Amino acid sequence: MSIAAYLQTELVALSNEARRKHPEIKEAAERVIALLRHPGQGQGSNLTNVLSQNQDVLKPFLLACDTKNVKLVTISMGCLRELISHHAMPEGSIEVVLQTLNDIMSHGVEIQLKILQTILPLLTNYNVHGESLAEALLLCFRLQDSRVVFVNNTAAATLRQLVIYIFEKVGDEDQRLLESGKKAPVGDKDGIQEAQAPEQGNEEQLGPCALDAYLLFQDLCLLTNSEHARFLKLGSISRTFGLELIESVLTNHFHLFKEHNEFASLLRERVCPLIIKNFSDKQDFPQTMRLMRVVYILIKQFHEILSIECEIFLSMLIKLLEPEGNILWQRVLAMEIFRGICGDNALMRRIYKAYDQQGTSTDIFGDMIISIGRLSTEKPLLIGAGGFVQDSSENIRPSNVNEREPGDGGAGGLSVTTSTMRIQCVDQLDKADPPQIPETLAQGQKEGDAPDSASTRPVLSVFPDTNSLELSKTKEAEEIALVTTMAESAWPGLLAAFSYFLGSNLDEELFHNVMRAYQNFTSVCGVLQLIIPRDAFLTSLCKNCLPIPPALDQRSGAPTGNSAAQDTVISVITEKNMYCLRILLNVAQYLGGTLFDSWYLVLETMQQAEHLLKAKLHRGSSSGQKKMGAGNFGSAQQSSKSISPSPGSSYRPSNNAIDYAGLAAGSSHQEADVLALLASFKQLFDLSIHLELASFRSFTRSLCKLGAAGSGLPFSDGKGSTTAPFLKGLRHINKSDDKSFAIEKLRHVCLLNVDRITAGEKGTTVWDIAIGYLIETSNHPAPSIRIRMQACDAISDVIIAAMAHAEQNSMAKQEETQMRVMINLRELIQSHGNALVEIQRMGLETLNKLLQTSGQSISFGWGLIFEMIQSSIATLFKASVESFPEQITVVDGGSSQNLSTGASKPTGLVRIAFPCLQLICTDFLSLLNARNLQLCIDTLGAFGYQTEDLNISLTAVGLLWNISDFIQQSLRDLEPRQIDHVQETVTAEANVVENIVLQFPDPELSQKNLNGLWMLLLYKISTLCSDARPEVRNSAIQTLLRTIQINAISLDMRSWRQCVWKILLPLMDDIAVASCRKVEEVPEPAPTGSFVMRNDSPSKQWDETHVLLFNGLADVFQNFLLQLIKLDDYLEAWVFLMEHLETASLFSSPDVAIAALKGIQTVLKVPAVKDDDAAQGFPVGEERDKHLSRLWETAWYTWERIGCAIIGRVPTIGERRQDYSSNGRPMTTRFTQETLTEYINIIHHLYPVLADNFQLSDLRALLDIFHLVLVYDASPVYRPDIDYLSPLQLAIHDGLMLLDLSTIAGGPAAVLEQLTNQFLLAFQGDVALGISANSTGPVRPTYISLCKATVARIVFLLDKFQLEKGIYANGVFAKVLKSFGVAMTLRYKCPPSYRHVEDAPLWKTATTAFMDCIKNGIATVEKLEEDISDAQFNEIWQELVVVCRGTMAPTLPISFSEMSLKDQAQDESFDLVYLHSLKNKVFSRMGYRRVPKEILTELIQILDHAANLYILSTPSLIDSSASYSILAPSPTPSSASTLIGNQSRPTDPKMVPTMAEDAHLDIIQGLGITLHSTTNTMVPVGRERFAFACLETMFDLCSSGQEPSRETSGQNGSAASSVPTSTSSAAETELRNRAAKVTTPVLMQRCHVLLDAYSADQSLLGKCPFPRLRHQEISLVLQRLNDLHLVPGVLAPIEGVVSSNDEQKELSSANIKQSTLSGPRAHLFYLYEPLTDAMFCHDPEVLLLLKACLKTAGRSIGLCK
Secondary structure (H helix, E strand, C coil): CCHHHHHHHHHHHHHHHHCCCCHHHHHHHHHHHHHHHCCCCCCCCHHHHHHHCCHHHCHHHHHHHHCCCHHHHHHHHHHHHHHHHCCCCCHHHHHHHHHHHHHCCCCCHHHHHHHHHHHHHHHHHCCCCHHHHHHHHHHHHHHHCCCCHHHHHHHHHHHHHHHHHHHHHHHHHHHHHHHHCCCCCCCCHHHHHHCCCHHHCHHHHCCHHHHHHHHHHHHHHHHHCCCCCCCCCCCCCCHHHHHHHHHHHHHHCHHHHHHCHHHHHHHHHHHHHHHHHHHHCCCCHHHHHHHHHHHHHHHHHHCCCCHHHHHHHHHHHHHHCCCCCCCHHHHHHHHHHHHHHHCCHHHHHHHHHHHHCCCCCCCHHHHHHHHHHHHHCCCCCCCCCCCCCCCCCCCCCCCCHHHCCCCCCCCCCECHHHHCCCCCHHHCCCCCCCCCCCCCHHHHHHCCCCCCHHHHCCCCCCCCCCCCCCHHHCCCHHHHHHHHHHHHHHHHHHHHHHHHHHCCCECHHHHHHHHHHHHHHHHHHHHCCCHHHHHHHHHHHHHHHCCCCHHHCCCCCCCCCCHHHHHHCCCCCCHHHHHHHHHHHHHHHHHHHHHHHHHHHHHHHHHHHHHHHHHHHHHHCCCHHHHHHHHCCCHHHHHHCCCCCCCCCCCCCCCCCCCCCCCCCCCHHHHHHHHHHHHHHHHHHHHHHHCCHHHHHHHHHHHHHHHHHHHCCCCCCCCCCCCCCCCCCHHHHCCCCCCCHHHHHHHHHHHHCHHHHCCCCCCCCHHHHHHHHHHHHHHCCCCCHHHHHHHHHHHHHHHHHHHHHHCCCCHHHHHHHHHHHHHHHHHHHCCCCCCCHHHHHHHHHHHHHHHHHHHHHCCCCHHHHHHHHHCCCHHHHHHHHHHCCCCCCCHHHCCHHHHHCHHHCCCHHHHHHHHHHHHHHHHCHHHCCHHHHHHHHHHHHHHHHCCCCHHHHHHHHHHHHHHHHHHHHHHHHCCHHHHHHHHHHHHHCHHHHCCCCCCCCCCCCCHHHHHHHHHHHHHHHHCCCCCCCHHHHHHHHHHHHHHHHHHHHHCCHHHHHHHHHHHHHHHHHHHHHHHCCCHHHCCCCCCCCCCCCCCCCHHHHHHHHHHHHHHHHHHHHHHCHHHHCCCCCHHHHHHHHHHHHHHHHHHCCHHHHHHHHHHHHHHCCCCCCCHHHHHCCCCCHHHHHHHHHHHHHHHHHHHHHHHHHHHCCCCCCCCCCCCCCCCCCCCCCCCCHHHHHHHHHHHHHHHHHHHHHCCHHHHHHHHHHHHHHHCCCCCCCCCCCCCCCCHHHHHHHHHHHHCCHHHCCCHHHHHHHHHHHHHHHHHCCCCCCCCCCCCCCCCCCCCHHHHHHHHHHHHHHHHHCCCCHHHHHCCHHHHHHHHHHHHHHHHHHCCCCCCCCCCCCHHHHHHHHHHHHHHHHHHHHHHCCCCCCHHHHHHHHHHHHHHHHHHCCCCCCCCHHHCCHHHHHHHHHHHHHHHHHHHHHHHCCCCCCCCCHHHHHHHHHHHHHHCCCEEEECHHHHHCCCCCECCCCCCCCCCHHHHHHHCCCCCCHHHHHHHHHHCCCCCECCCCECECCCCCEEEECCCHHHHHHHHHHHHHHHECCCCCCCECCCCCCCCCECCCCCCCCHHHHHHHHHHHHHHHHHHHHHHHHHHHHHHHHHHHHCCCCCCHHHHHHHHHHHHHHHHCCECCCCCHHHHHHHCCCCCCCCHHHHHHHHHHHCCCCHHHHHCHHHHHHHHHCCCHHHHHHHHHHHHHHHHHCCCCC
């Protein structure tokens, strides 16, 4: 509501209320109402200005207030408040309004509240100063003295707001003066202390607002101090209320007192005396509490201005902390003030700097620390002192003694609930009496009072090197120095207090506060390099991290009594201990760089804590063992991964004593805390990478000392013997079945800092300290087996990491590191004095991992490596010595004693040692010399012979191939000069090469040594090829053949002869003989611990061996064919190989047969001859061809013999073989499809090399074998061949495509005939009978995919060889058309063209191919007519007629009801394309002179038959699905007279009504079917568009080609186009005329019958429209008749024959008719009569077309324009 509306409403109410008793009020109100209604200058925002300028506005309200009527006064007060709020009251009326408010103040509570609501906007909206302000405030103060609580509180709140507002106006005034330049900026504050009193005239310097605030604050101080006010006319106020106002001003506007000297003087002259006076008096709680609040503000904000006064205040507060003479609530208030002071770090530093540091003032900071410390030790029984930290002399207590709750019977304690207050005493402003204070409140508040000096420390990185940190150079140097002095002064008292509180019974929150204070102060001492305070706090902290173990409570420090009894008493780590551990970790993480020897204390605490934490988890749940391992930050997993026991090894304890990987549910919160703490342990050790070198050395030494103390080893750190733990009984915690905490952490730290421990240092290095301790622990008998194995694990990880890091250093450093590592590793493995077998196993595993990670960088020390390997495989070497005693020597001084004792060693070491040798053979052979290579070969051979582990034997065979490759590569890398020299030596001493060299005393890798090593290697492999174990012999065969194949390029002829006749070819006989052994004689392989994939049957295993052999031999012979044909006896070797492969293909299992056939394929691949090969002496040109031709001829005969043997016929080219060396095996009778496929694939490789000499006889033999193999029906299994070609079909198809038919006379015709036979296979047998593609049963070949592939190949060959005379002269082309016609005629009865992969139907594929064939085929037949006999020519056209008759019939082999509309439309569109092709390639060429007229007539009959749009039949016949009679007579007359004589005459119109009466008029508009003026019913054909297209084709065939080109797709959708209009040649004209003469009579007959039927049906239907189909038909016919330009003369003879009255007519009339029927429009005159009869139709469109036809006829003879 607007102010005008509000005032009008209230004035009306006021006027009504006062109209009787107070008419003057009514008159004044009406005047104001009139003013509101007519303000003069408008309403809105200007109304307030009008009201503020009119003195009569307030008159009715003031008069109403004078009446003393409460109701009138209430209305007036509301209006006054509204005017004041909108600033609509005149400025000069403020005093009057204030006086009026003062007069009505006694009218009741409601009026008093209205007054308070009015004063606040009055002072805030108007500039009220001086006396007016004092009067307004006086009103509020008087109301604040009201006994009504509501009025009192409202007045107090209003006063607070007014006081704050008055001081806020001072700030605004200062800002305005500063902007206007009338006030200078605030100067230094030293002048504030010299400020003069306001009585001396300084008040005149203040502005109006500042003066008001000054006077108000002065009066507040005077009134609070019980003095008379000077500004306010007020006698007194409540002291508590005055203190609250003073506090509010000082809190919110302290900056005014710092900026104005006048205000600052008030603090010293008025506020401070007030506080001191009231402190000296005995005051109650409310006044003292408010005085404390004011004191806190003065100390916090004005201690620099009031230095002496604040010193007095602080001293008074410290004195209040003393228990003598002070009430508890006063001490609590003092503690709360100190708590606020200590919470402000900057304030604490300023206080210390202002007082303690000066030396002349009171030691405020020191006295405060002392007083707080004394306070903390008061009443120890109340706080439960001694409950957490127990003395070691105490008796064993229950495990929960450290966690008793405060309030338990007889036990005191501190807690947030019992020792603190929800609201501080100093904040309880509403309390008139002291609150109930707990006796332990002062102690509970003490822990938050310690100064937090840590906030002043500079930001440092983790593990800072504070020794080198120059604090004096930091930007906070002065502050840091001050904090250092404060810390030195405070630490004894703080430590005592903190320790005392930790010994008390604290709750969780208070305990956390104490520990955070511990952490902060310890960190500060460490950063400030205060060693003594730091170590003191650190020692105390470590003691509090652990409970006192019961078993460690003996003074002697060693466990006594029964150990089993001691184990049952286990200390329980508490939540407080765990929190202390977190604090310790935080401190150690922050101060790690400065701890040095103090690390031992921290690490020992962590060790014992980790043990207790794991024990707590273990007791938590039965599944706790699983989860702890995961929480142990992965250390156990990293340690155990390298020492997992292998099968057959001796027992070794698990490296992870308790598996803590998955703790179950229950107590999950506690478990999560423990796991988080353990993760923090790991994080501390991870941060060791940030330690400086000196600190890191001390850290490592402390770990070693800790481990030695736990395992009982003597350890000297250079400063004395092993340091004893600060808690006695450390050996009790590290039981024999526990891991060593120190070793685990030492390993972890060394891995993280591997770059530093391997660096060269002066003196004792970290490496020497750490690794020396670990090796001593591994080999010393004192530690437990578990700890020794753990130390061995740590050595392994550190050594491997050191070797990996050494690769990045220089060679000198690498050599130093490698030597150090190898010596340490040998010391670990070969320390026979106290070494365990398990330690040796772990040492060998370390060697294995070392070779894996850093073997490539080892440049020396191989002797040490072989020495370590020999220490585990001495048994194998002993066997090698017995076999080759002259070549086995012990490397690097190994003694024979080691070899002789090898048999007694555990066999499990063999499996550990072999991977080391395996790595050497695979990756590091380049680092070995000849002597070491010999040892590798002999060792691998021995591993291959052993039967203990099959996998090792297999791997050893494979590694021999690696060595062979290395040897050959070394030979290739030798200098050419050396090779030439050695080659001459080999030629001169050829006989020496045949011997196998067994010893290599010369370590140099010369060619002689390398050749000897390679021959030795082949010899060892060959002995394994006939091994009884199939895995070993197969691996040996593969390795042998692959080795020869890759490296035989460097062999000379003598070596080749040896390989061929001594190794390769005899290997076939050896394996063939070995495979005939009985199954019983085949030994089973020794059991191994591993799984090996193998066949169950030994025969299957030998088949696999044969397969490998044949494949490998074929590759060798093929790759080096050109090299081997230089041998004199290579042809014999070739025949030997071919006979073996032929025998294997016919007398072996399918797998072996396939491998043999593939081998033949492989050897037929001729390698390419390069120029460098020719330079090496390979035969080239005619010489090579002469050598190879004999080989190819042998292979061709072999292929034919194999094929004839398969299909059971006699070879036609080669000779039949009788002597098969099959070792008594029968010949295979059921060859698989895979075998036949591989047999056919041979021709893919054989034909290219025989193509130049391939004759027609060879081709026919090839095609015969192809066809007989294709239809081979004895295979056990056939592949599905509907969607894709079967492999056999694909091979045959590709083989036919491979043939170069251009070089073979008669080849294209032969191949096309073969392809035609393949095409017809899909339509023979079960497929031709319509077997479904989804039928179940045995899979038999369908040849459907082959049919589709053959179609494309036939089209391609016809296109490529279209001018080949033999194709047409031999009847091949006609056979092709006939074969395509089979599929086209079957149409929907063709076999399905796909099962899974969608493809076009076979009839469509055949139709497309048919169109491609006739595209050029008909024209080619005409071109080659001289070479084609009439019989073949007529056969081709007769096949075309057959195809057209089968594909253009109106009825189809399948009902359209079985097809979807979409499929029908697609098929009809396809038929239209097919018709278009026939029209252009067949119908357009059927007028050729050699085409018999009978064929031409039959084609026209087929076309006319296909143009039928509907079929006539009686309804009864339709219902019974009887055969239909065609509307047009099917026989076409041979002459025009016959045609005319037999055509149906139109019905006489006079007979129509009679016929209509008897006719069965059944009109079906929806189907477009109606009666045809007969009793027959019309049934539309299925292919409507196709019929229309055929009809238009007949028109096009009759056309002379002169009408404009048009497409008749239109509504009928026909794709047929008109015949080309160009008749450039006479031959084309002759073709067109001959076709038109046959087509025109048939077309005219159809048009005549159609028009007659239309006229007859019109009389039946009347005005009822014709069906759609009839309408489209008549429209199309009339349109084409109108557009048709008939071939001239085609109708003249017809008319001359059929006209019976021509002889009676005159000659002139005959000439006119002759001329008319001979023109291009003769058809219109011929059909003139039916056209005129149809003029009575009611269809306007048809009528227009009829008129157009008649006009066109008239125009042709000049009758129309």
